[in-house]
Amino acid sequence: MLPDHSAKLHQQGRRSTMNAISLKTEDLKAKDVIIVVMGPTGSGKSSFVQAATGHEGIIGHNLRSYTTEIGFVELTRPEHCDADIVFVDTPGFDDTSDVQILEMIADWLKKTYRQNVTLSGILYFHRISDNRMAATPLKNVRMFEKLCGEDALSKVILTTTMWDEVDEELGEHREQELRTHFWDAFISQGSTTKRFKNTPESAWGIVAGFLEASNQRFATELQQELVDLQKDLPDTRAGQEFYNTFSQLAKQRQDILVKILNAMKHEHDENILEALRAEYEAL
Ligand SMILES: Nc1nc2c(ncn2[C@@H]2O[C@H](COP(=O)(O)OP(=O)(O)O)[C@@H](O)[C@H]2O)c(=O)[nH]1
Numbered sequence: 001m002l003p004d005h006s007a008k009l010h011q012q013g014r015r016s017t018m019n020a021i022s023l024k025t026e027d028l029k030a031k032d033v034i035i036v037v038m039g040p041t042g043s044g045k046s047s048f049v050q051a052a053t054g055h056e057g058i059i060g061h062n063l064r065s066y067t068t069e070i071g072f073v074e075l076t077r078p079e080h081c082d083a084d085i086v087f088v089d090t091p092g093f094d095d096t097s098d099v100q101i102l103e104m105i106a107d108w109l110k111k112t113y114r115q116n117v118t119l120s121g122i123l124y125f126h127r128i129s130d131n132r133m134a135a136t137p138l139k140n141v142r143m144f145e146k147l148c149g150e151d152a153l154s155k156v157i158l159t160t161t162m163w164d165e166v167d168e169e170l171g172e173h174r175e176q177e178l179r180t181h182f183w184d185a186f187i188s189q190g191s192t193t194k195r196f197k198n199t200p201e202s203a204w205g206i207v208a209g210f211l212e213a214s215n216q217r218f219a220t221e222l223q224q225e226l227v228d229l230q231k232d233l234p235d236t237r238a239g240q241e242f243y244n245t246f247s248q249l250a251k252q253r254q255d256i257l258v259k260i261l262n263a264m265k266h267e268h269d270e271n272i273l274e275a276l277r278a279e280y281e282a283l
């Protein structure tokens with residue numbers, strides 16, 4: 001049985017201007033079954049929440065490809081389990097220079113943990129249609145791993161999407177490759193992989209285990225570091241991973257700027273100079 005589709009959409013964010021919204025982070029209860037959806041932009045997170053809840057809210061407006069705030073869809077007493085289920089849709093932390101996204105997610109995790117609201121499951125999304133693991137998703141997966149910490153990894157389901165866009169055999173091959181080369185640290189700590197086929201049945205099949213074990217709650221390592229150990233975000237393991245990547249990127253850009261400046265000194269062709277100036281400005 002699928003739950004009724006009377007899901008309520010709630011959004012909360014940095015610059016929240018929502019008015020008729022009743023559920024905020026503060027309203028989450030310790031007994032709620034909280035399933036957090038994470039992963040890069042365009043990996044199918046909001047589509048999953050929509051398939052599970054029937055609620056179009058999160059991807060309905062202009063947010064389809066770029067969810068910029070943390071959104072909740074709460075299902076009240078569905079058939080599956082006797083607590084309320086809350087899906088938490090997060091923006092993708094895919095641009096490694098976007099520190100605000102990480103801060104937003106960290107703030108939310110901190111706030112909920114302080115309220116004794118712990119999690120029931122985390123879904124991490126990945127498009128199986130991508131033919132290789134690009135550098136950015138790879139960095140993000142490393143940061144995500146540190147955000148979870150060893151203990152929480154057994155509660156992570158690495159969810160692959162866009163199966164309709166690949167040949168089944170190729171998809172299986174990629175899935176195997178992901179498991180051995182990129183997700184090995186997750187798998188060895190008990191994470192599982194599942195395929196989302198973009199239907200409500202598939203969505204509920206993926207979270208079924210979380211609902212069956214809905215009395216088992218957990219916190220991520222980032223939450224423990226921020227709250228129990230009172231660390232600042234840059235001092236946490238996820239923060240360090242992030243800021244290291246960030247400073248590497250800044251360094252790379254700095255080097256390119258120096259090269260452009262040097263090239264400009266020795267260049268006399270006005271057209272090339274103009275192009276170099278534009279490049280310099282853009283960087
Ligand atoms: N072909 C295909 N497209 C999908 C699937 N899941 C999501 N999409 C599309 O991929 C785009 C990004 O999905 P969205 O859920 O907004 O990703 P998010 O940024 O992770 O929330 C949207 O245009 C979706 O309609 C899928 O399984 N197959």
Ligand SMILES: [Mg+2]
Nearest residue numbers: 045046064067
């Ligand atoms: Mg989204």
